[in-house]
Each structure stands twice: as structure tokens, then as C-alpha cells.
Amino acid sequence: MTILNRTYRMVDGERVEGTWRWVFIHNGHYFLTPLEIYADGAIYCWEWVDLDGLAEKLRSGWVVTEAEPGGRGSAHGLASWTFDTVYSEVAAEELLGEVADLIDELNDRPDSSDRCAIAVDRFLASRSEPDFAALREAYDAVPEHLRMYVLGDQDAKDAPLHELCEKSYDEVMDPDDVTRANLAYFEEYGPFASGARPSHRPGPADDGAAPRGFLPLGNWNIRYAGEQSPHIGLRNDFPAPIAVGDETYPSVEHAYWAQSTSDPAERAAIRRAGSAWEIQQITAASAAPVPDFHRMRTAVMAWVLRLKFAQHPDLAELLLATGDAVIHYDDLHSDFWGRGPHAGGNWMGHLLELVRAELVAQRAGIPH
Numbered sequence: 434m435t436i437l438n439r440t441y442r443m444v445d446g447e448r449v450e451g452t453w454r455w456v457f458i459h460n461g462h463y464f465l466t467p468l469e470i471y472a473d474g475a476i477y478c479w480e481w482v483d484l485d486g487l488a489e490k491l492r493s494g495w496v497v498t499e500a501e502p503g504g505r506g507s508a509h510g511l512a513s514w515t516f517d518t519v520y521s522e523v524a525a526e527e528l529l530g531e532v533a534d535l536i537d538e539l540n541d542r543p544d545s546s547d548r549c550a551i552a553v554d555r556f557l558a559s560r561s562e563p564d565f566a567a568l569r570e571a572y573d574a575v576p577e578h579l580r581m582y583v584l585g586d587q588d589a590k591d592a593p594l595h596e597l598c599e600k601s602y603d604e605v606m607d608p609d610d611v612t613r614a615n616l617a618y619f620e621e622y623g624p625f626a627s628g629a630r631p632s633h634r635p636g637p638a639d640d641g642a643a644p645r646g647f648l649p650l651g652n653w654n655i656r657y658a659g660e661q662s663p664h665i666g667l668r669n670d671f672p673a674p675i676a677v678g679d680e681t682y683p684s685v686e687h688a689y690w691a692q693s694t695s696d697p698a699e700r701a702a703i704r705r706a707g708s709a710w711e712i713q714q715i716t717a718a719s720a721a722p723v724p725d726f727h728r729m730r731t732a733v734m735a736w737v738l739r740l741k742f743a744q745h746p747d748l749a750e751l752l753l754a755t756g757d758a759v760i761h762y763d764d765l766h767s768d769f770w771g772r773g774p775h776a777g778g779n780w781m782g783h784l785l786e787l788v789r790a791e792l793v794a795q796r797a798g799i800p801h
Contacts, residue, residue: 450472451470458497462506463505464508466478473646480649483647491529496528503515523576527579531578534579545571549568549583550626551571551626552568553584553594553626565605568598572598586622646758649761649763650760667751670684671748676744677691681704687704690712693716693722694719752788753789
């Protein structure tokens with residue numbers, strides 16, 4: 434597959450290569466929208482998600498590839514219309530496979546078509562039944578709407594491969610088979626694997642800089658595959674009690690905001706608050722706010738996060754399991770702490786990455 438629509442985004446001063454393709458966002462009406470896909474696995478569909486998150490958006494009907502007749506469509510700033518006869522070129526499952534292929538290609542890795550071509554060559558070399566089974570499996574893994582140019586044949590397209598994979602191993606090896614799927618076609622035109630991809634990343638191909646992964650740390654109610662995200666324990670509102678001196682707070686959110694006031698009664702009220710909204714009401718009306726608290730907020734948050742992961746080893750393991758992924762912390766109410774409705778500062782994501790690095794250094798015995 435050839436990447437046609439190129440884009441990129443900057444993450445902490447680094448350029449992350451990307452591409453996009455059209456989809457519909459179904460939010461009351463059908464909005465024609467670019468689905469942005471990046472090399473680190475980040476996908477934008479009016480929200481930042483990863484591949485699992487996109488699968489959930491497809492299941493929920495937020496991202497769709499087909500509109501219902503009678504539905505209203507819109508291309509922002511251009512036109513709106515009502516669907517009459519609808520024909521979709523790609524199913525939701527096939528779109529997911531296409532996006533996975535694009536992420537592979539952006540990282541100069543073989544995509545499903547490349548892996549299938551490699552499987553063809555392997556079978557032709559061995560003629561073994563296990564390699565034929567692996568070839569059929571690799572062919573099935575290619576999104577159906579992309580089963581055209583695995584063989585690189587502009588005339589036959591992938592018809593010989595399709596016919597080959599419809600046969601049993603015994604049929605393929607039958608010397609009397611005279612159909613188009615006869616091995617003679619593959620012997621004449623192979624090998625089919627095209628070799629290494631040209632690099633899509635800027636700079637020397639051997640600079641050793643591998644793209645980092647991406648972790649969308651969404652709000653409490655974000656669910657993937659019908660279940661709560663396993664990374665929800667990294668969020669500030671997750672119920673992980675934090676002991677600060679003689680006081681214990683229900684979560685990072687409580688412990689952090691308690692430091693913004695010098696009034697013991699207000700701290701006690703924050704400790705009892707049942708939600709972030711209640712905490713905000715208390716701090717907004719504070720009679721004893723700590724002067725210039727905004728100038729020390731990142732230091733205070735880092736301190737509270739260190740307490741959280743020191744006091745909850747299971748959550749420290751959860752943080753370490755994110756590897757070197759770039760953490761995007763969603764926060765609809767703060768463009769400082771999270772990505773917010775716009776790009777945002779994502780300081781919570783950065784601080785989680787900092788504490789993660791400190792945990793790695795601690796385990797390595799390196800002073801920090």
C-alpha cells in the first residue's frame with residue numbers, strides 16, 4: 434500500500450510522521466472527517482485513541498464507513514446532503530486492518546500485503562503443507578479491499594493468489610491442475626516480496642531512533658473492547674489512597690488540591706469530596722489559597738505522583754509496563770495538565786513519564 438496523504442505532528446520537539454484517510458464521524462449527523470494515523474500508533478478521530486481505541490470507536494458507531502439511507506451528511510465548510518443510495522467500499526473490520534497496515538508502513542515494517550508476499554515466496558521455496566497453511570493465513574489477514582496488488586501484477590492483480598488460496602494443499606500440488614492458480618504462474622513471475630521499504634522518517638535510516646509508542650490515558654468512562662481501560666489506574670481520579678503526613682486522601686486529585694490551601698478545614702473538606710467537581714468548588718472559593726500556587730504546581734504534582742507509586746507498587750508496575758510510550762493525558766477541563774479540547778500542554782503525561790523514568794533508574798540502582 435502506498436501512503437498518499439502525508440502529514441505529521443510534533444511531540445516534545447520530535448516529528449512523528451503520519452497519514453490520513455476519510456471516514457465518517459457519526460455524531461447525530463455523518464461528518465466527513467480525516468482519520469489521522471501516526472507512526473507512534475496515535476489515531477485522531479475527534480479524540481486521541483490507539484488501535485484498540487479505534488476498534489471500540491468502530492464498534493460503538495462513532496467512526497463509521499457506511500451511512501444509513503436518509504441520514505444527513507456534512508463536509509464542514511463545504512456542503513451538506515442527505516444520503517439516498519449508499520455503497521461502502523470498506524467495512525469497519527477492514528478499515529481497522531488498513532489502519533494497522535498504515536502504522537506498519539509508517540514505521541518501515543512489512544504490512545499485511547508484504548507479509549503475504551513473503552509467505553508466497555516461502556511456500557514456493559519449500560512446497561510444504563505447513564508453509565501453504567501459513568500462506569493462506571497471511572492472505573486472510575490482508576484487508577479484503579486491499580487484496581489487489583500483493584503480487585505486484587497490474588494486469589492479473591491478485592486473482593492467481595485468490596484462486597491458489599481457495600484450494601487445498603493436495604489440489605495445489607496436483608500436477609494435473611491446469612487452472613490459472615497452477616504453480617506455473619508463481620514460478621514464472623516470482624519472487625514476490627519486494628524487499629526493504631524506503632524510510633519514511635526524516636534523517637539517516639540508520640540513526641537508531643525508533644518511534645516511541647503512544648498511550649491515550651483517557652477519562653474514567655473510556656472503555657476499550659467493552660471493558661474499562663487497564664491503564665485507568667494511572668489517572669489522578671483513580672481511587673488510590675495517598676498518605677500525606679498524618680492525613681490520607683482518596684486519590685491524587687484530592688492530595689494535590691489539598692496542598693493549594695493553607696486552611697486545615699478546607700483540606701478536610703477536600704479530603705471528603707466525592708468528585709473532582711466538588712474539589713474545584715472548594716478550591717475556587719478558598720479563603721486561604723497558597724500564594725503563587727500556580728508557580729509550584731508541577732513540583733507539587735510530581736511529589737504527589739511519587740507518593741502514589743511508592744505507596745501502590747501494583748500501580749508502579751502498571752506505569753512501568755507502558756515502556757517508553759508517549760503518554761497523552763486527556764483532560765477536558767485543563768489545557769495545562771492534559772491535552773484538553775485542543776493540543777494542550779499535557780503536563781500530566783510528561784510528569785507520568787518523568788516518574789516512570791525515575792522508577793526505571795531506581796531499579797537499575799542509578800541515583801536520581
